[in-house]
Amino acid sequence: MRVNGVASAEKKLAMSVLEPQEVAGPQIEIMARIGMVNYINTAPIYEPWKRRGIDFGWQVEEAPPATLNKKLAAGELDLGFVSCIEYGLHPWLYRILPDLSISANGPVGSVFLFSKIPIKELDGQLVLLSSQSDTSVLLTKVVLEEFFGVKPRYVKGEVAGEYRVECAALLAIGDDALRLVEEGAFDYQLDLGETWKEHTGLPFVFAVCAVREDFCAAQPVMLGSIHRRFIECREEGRSRLKDICMIAAPRIPMEVADCFAYLKGIEYDLADEKRVALERFFGYLIQRGEIDPGALPLKMHSFVK
């Protein structure tokens, strides 16, 4: 018994050394590092993609937009959905992939300036800007200063953090904003997609799918496959939106019907009018000295047929 025991213990030891190599098989080489915004607004693309299975060699990183922006700029990601302003700030680093965005043509439902006082009275008051956002932070400044003519003081931070009590208003985006709408804790709320539309007559593009120039050069064929996958998944997501809302709604949590109404309003294309809208937004930012005039014209990637 004892001998057998030792023998089987030895066998186990030998197996435990061998097993990981035997089961791991060949190492998967990561060939594309892709960023996805970790809000439910990407579910209509991301859920169909996960259901099909993420393709071998593609690694997806989920994070809030501001984190993805930094990683893409640092070369820790190759491409992904990032704040459109990330492109505007470093246009020499990227190209924009055609026909993809996260945008809204009117109310967006998840980018709000929540306020304790009327928006027109925010002059000189403290406004907390979500540290998860880069685009909507600048959109807030355009809306307040250019459209409403008020100049508050700004502070960046987490919307649930220390400034929440002190500030007169706060900008929240994505899932945080959806939760604050559910809470109904503020007397005033300004939907920034809606306000932009009222003042410009245009949709607003919150995020683009930006790809690093070095990746475009190194992996043109794979880039084509990734782009096709995004478009296929978006089409599937559109046709299965109700199912997707059943998965996405509990993450807030919100009613499935409200989730459906919300996600129906989010658009994922980059049609001509949206490119015009991006140019208009960047135009405001160039005028304000927030970005360099080199951000225009937009550098779109074109796939060779």
Ligand SMILES: C=C(O[C@@H]1C=C(C(=O)O)C=C[C@H]1O)C(=O)O
């Ligand atoms: C519509 C939204 O757009 C988001 C807003 C972003 C920003 O402000 O930088 C970036 C990515 C988008 O996912 C949202 O999150 O609600």
